[in-house]
Amino acid sequence: MARRNEHSRDELREMALAAAETLLDQQGSEALSTRKIATAIGYSAGSLYQVFKNYDDLCWQLNQRTLAMLLAALDTDAAQTLNPGAALQRYGQQYLAFATQWPQRWSLLFEHSTPLDLDTPDELEQAITQLFGKIEQPLSQLFTDRSAEQISEAARTLWAGVHGIAVLRAHNKLFQVQGGADAMASTLLERYILGWQQEISA
Amino acid sequence: MARRNEHSRDELREMALAAAETLLDQQGSEALSTRKIATAIGYSAGSLYQVFKNYDDLCWQLNQRTLAMLLAALDTDAAQTLNPGAALQRYGQQYLAFATQWPQRWSLLFEHSTPLDLDTPDELEQAITQLFGKIEQPLSQLFTDRSAEQISEAARTLWAGVHGIAVLRAHNKLFQVQGGADAMASTLLERYILGWQQEISA
DNA sequence: CAATGTAATTAATCGCTGTTTAATAAAGTC
DNA sequence: GACTTTATTAAACAGCGATTAATTACATTG
The missing domain is CATH 1.10.10.60 (Homeodomain-like)
Structure with a gap:
């Protein structure tokens, strides 16, 4: 043909x-x-x-598009105008909303583990770095006296926390209350920030 | 034959x-x-x-054994003698250690999503409930004036948070520092608890 | 325009997967 | 010893990712 x-x-x-x-x-x-x-x-x-190159390559390119979508979804300029704490809350809610809106794409993004031979493509890593950067910004506004390493670690911790909530919700059955994920992410962020501020003042 | x-x-x-x-x-x-x-x-x-019954059933039974191992790994009576905060820290470290020691079994436990037709076996759900129960106990010691629902939500939130850290670490490439997961889980738990206590006193 | 070369596309094939079915061989029963 | 029951397997089926050889269309040259 x-x-x-x-x-x-x-x-x-x-x-x-x-x-x-x-x-x-x-x-x-x-x-x-x-x-x-x-x-x-x-x-x-x-x-x-x-x-x-192969089916894995196709999946990576799919994931790359998904990550670009995710970054765009977090790119509301509202985050710039809000106070740092509210901006972090907004990021968390938007991340959970994205996982809800695109469950299969979001799931592929994290279930598709690198098959050991090849490592994560550079462009994917850059997107992830960009993602962390977004969270580091309001954090560094809130904790001006902390080092860049501490800000970076906190950003990864908080993102991992919200991500974990999304993961457990995606695998159903782990929450009886369905609307609970949003509230859980909200309290996680709020209490972590409050606790960190408490640490400093001590 | x-x-x-x-x-x-x-x-x-x-x-x-x-x-x-x-x-x-x-x-x-x-x-x-x-x-x-x-x-x-x-x-x-x-x-x-x-x-x-089929390959899925085999995986579920594998996961059931893995969950039993995980519960056993968390069943050190040391948690009973420690103060509540230290017990929670210990649970977090033990969970991360388990994911490190049995990466493939732990990964199967969460990557193997229910294929929609059948729902999660009862015995698995019971094990998960048991897992949450372990976390709720020290939490309820720390926050005696909180409702059971609030304790339960906090337990799920904290477990999701530590789980998210383990997930991100398992998928490599997301952390530059390798030993960072333990520290991240530690600060997550500590600051969440501190922040919650702050909420109450306010 | 015709011949040749080149690149795109596919049909066929390989080895693998989970699963089902028919045949077979062993054990239990009378 | 004959008959029934049950465990076990070999073979087959449909589908998977991937490769290969053959085919078809286009581009280039004489």
């Missing part, structure tokens, strides 16, 4: 990733496959290997 | 689960398969279906 140049390489890549996102959203990561993606865009499965 | 009754049903089940744990520890959950497990115990893959 081979209708050549009907789509450019980049077009094919974009079509495949878009189709994969749709399949992922509708059927979950378990049901995702090269054959289904290829069929969805009217190509053969083998053609995907001209655009992706 | 069919040498019958060489092993009882329960023996076969035990052999399969033990072999699966070895394979899991050595090669990870991705490499685990019914054929490999069966070969390891000198049986055919089909024989496993007399003891396990």
